Amino acid sequence: MSVSPEAHLSAITETVEARSYNEPEFLQAVHEVLETLTPVLSEHPEFVEANVLERLVEPERQIIFRVPWLDDQNHVRVNRGFRVQFNSALGPYKGGLRFHPSVNLSVIKFLGFEQIFKNALTRQRIGGGKGGSDFDPRGKSDAEVMRFCQSFMSELFRHIDEHTDVPAGDIGVGGREIGFLFGQYRRLTGRHESGVLTGKGKGWGGAEVRTEATGYGAVFFAQEMLARTGEGIEGREAIVSGSGNVAIYAIEKVEQLGGKAITASDSSGYVVDEQGIDVELLKQIKEVERGRISEYADRRPSARFVSGGSVWDVPGELAFPCATQNELDEAGARALLGGGVRAVAEGANMPTTPEAVALLQQAGVLFGPGKAANAGGVATSALEMTQNAARDRWDFDQSELRLHRIMRDVHDATYAASERYGRPGDYVLGANSAGFVTVAQAMIDQGVV
Ligand code: NDP
Numbered sequence: 001m002s003v004s005p006e007a008h009l010s011a012i013t014e015t016v017e018a019r020s021y022n023e024p025e026f027l028q029a030v031h032e033v034l035e036t037l038t039p040v041l042s043e044h045p046e047f048v049e050a051n052v053l054e055r056l057v058e059p060e061r062q063i064i065f066r067v068p069w070l071d072d073q074n075h076v077r078v079n080r081g082f083r084v085q086f087n088s089a090l091g092p093y094k095g096g097l098r099f100h101p102s103v104n105l106s107v108i109k110f111l112g113f114e115q116i117f118k119n120a121l122t123r124q125r126i127g128g129g130k131g132g133s134d135f136d137p138r139g140k141s142d143a144e145v146m147r148f149c150q151s152f153m154s155e156l157f158r159h160i161d162e163h164t165d166v167p168a169g170d171i172g173v174g175g176r177e178i179g180f181l182f183g184q185y186r187r188l189t190g191r192h193e194s195g196v197l198t199g200k201g202k203g204w205g206g207a208e209v210r211t212e213a214t215g216y217g218a219v220f221f222a223q224e225m226l227a228r229t230g231e232g233i234e235g236r237e238a239i240v241s242g243s244g245n246v247a248i249y250a251i252e253k254v255e256q257l258g259g260k261a262i263t264a265s266d267s268s269g270y271v272v273d274e275q276g277i278d279v280e281l282l283k284q285i286k287e288v289e290r291g292r293i294s295e296y297a298d299r300r301p302s303a304r305f306v307s308g309g310s311v312w313d314v315p316g317e318l319a320f321p322c323a324t325q326n327e328l329d330e331a332g333a334r335a336l337l338g339g340g341v342r343a344v345a346e347g348a349n350m351p352t353t354p355e356a357v358a359l360l361q362q363a364g365v366l367f368g369p370g371k372a373a374n375a376g377g378v379a380t381s382a383l384e385m386t387q388n389a390a391r392d393r394w395d396f397d398q399s400e401l402r403l404h405r406i407m408r409d410v411h412d413a414t415y416a417a418s419e420r421y422g423r424p425g426d427y428v429l430g431a432n433s434a435g436f437v438t439v440a441q442a443m444i445d446q447g448v449v
Pocket of ligand 1 (some may be wrong): 169170171172173214242243244245246247265266267268322323324325327347348349374375377378
């Protein structure tokens with residue numbers, strides 16, 4: 001019995017809504033993908049026949065665990081840890097760990113679901129997964145962060161290894177946390193298994209350009225979108241949100257390509273610097289001192305700090321949301337349009353709400369969704385795995401060249417899929433459909449597992 005793509009998609013939507021009714025972020029991510037897949041299913045009735053989608057929306061495995069640790073006053077604290085191993089049809093589960101108080105199963109599932117398609121787009125043979133904890137590293141001492149990471153890994157180590165699941169960083173998990181996690185893994189297993197985590201220190205298996213990769217990659221993606229229409233980054237002002245790993249290196253690359261990034265933000269507010277953000281000062285405050293964004297304005301005469309408010313109120317032709325999910329809503333999109341925005345590339349995961357995406361696309365703004373635009377981070381993680389497996393080490397230039405090529409390929413594959421499925425330049429449709437076809441084909445080849 002053949003079922004129409006529309007009927008199949010609405011049946012899957014009903015199933016996932018019933019099963020995950022209390023997971024709003026996950027449902028948002030699933031809706032966003034399913035809404036674009038009708039033309040793909042029309043072209044590939046075998047995907048409907050094999051019920052690929054119902055399998056795809058259900059994680060292969062979800063692990064939830066207690067993380068007890070001692071704070072500096074010797075009080076016992078308890079957090080919740082997660083690892084969602086979503087889909088391994090293309091390779092070992094791959095995706096970051098997020099430590100932030102907002103983390104819950106819905107957030108981890110949305111991130112893991114998006115990761116499947118993103119990883120497929122990189123063509124690096126990696127499956128999709130994500131993990132983390134509701135632990136907040138802000139305001140904790142290094143010793144507290146270390147004890148937390150050790151306790152977290154004391155459970156996680158049972159479920160990961162270089163062939164099974166390879167976590168990396170995300171919000172709240174940078175080089176310091178990866179170091180503590182790796183140390184505990186090594187101690188528990190008695191093995192120096194470089195390939196089990198990515199984002200490692202460069203002296204012990206970390207890849208060049210991994211730190212820069214997500215931010216640089218998002219700017220490369222914007223550059224490719226603009227190049228298609230004969231435009232560029234040079235001479236244009238960029239509005240960047242966030243001031244963490246992704247934001248810092250997006251700002252750096254915009255400046256290297258002759259643009260001017262004039263904002264950065266954190267959860268307390270944003271700074272505007274008409275001279276262009278001084279990226280070395282930003283790194284000092286955020287990466288070294290772990291300070292707040294307001295301190296940037298305290299130390300830079302050309303900058304002002306705006307407490308609260310919306311960074312999208314600042315006019316600029318390029319926008320890079322690089323903080324967190326749903327940070328760019330309808331009001332933000334209207335403000336950006338009022339400020340003359342030409343291109344938006346998502347450095348963060350799902351930072352733009354569906355209503356805001358629709359507004360931007362209807363206005364003809366080039367819009368690069370995170371699945372494609374921020375794929376440079378995970379792609380470079382896969383390159384780190386390659387180097388670890390070969391006991392090799394590439395230099396910075398070679399690594400950046402590979403990243404640049406991968407982002408060009410991700411752009412081209414995404415654009416080609418948008419053309420194939422009838423809406424040239426709709427990169428949301430393109431990223432979802434190109435990623436989905438790759439994974440669905442692998443799932444069919446591998447049978448009902
Ligand atoms: P970081 O922890 O390094 O930085 C996060 C930044 O976003 C901080 O400046 C933080 O400010 C800010 N932020 C977080 N929540 C909010 C909020 N509710 N409102 C305003 N600002 C907020 O994380 P990353 O830079 O690594 O990650 C940023 C985004 O990029 C995430 O969506 C992540 O999933 C995505 N991403 C990251 C990759 C990577 O390689 N790191 C790869 C692909 C995607 P504050 O300090 O005040 O919390």
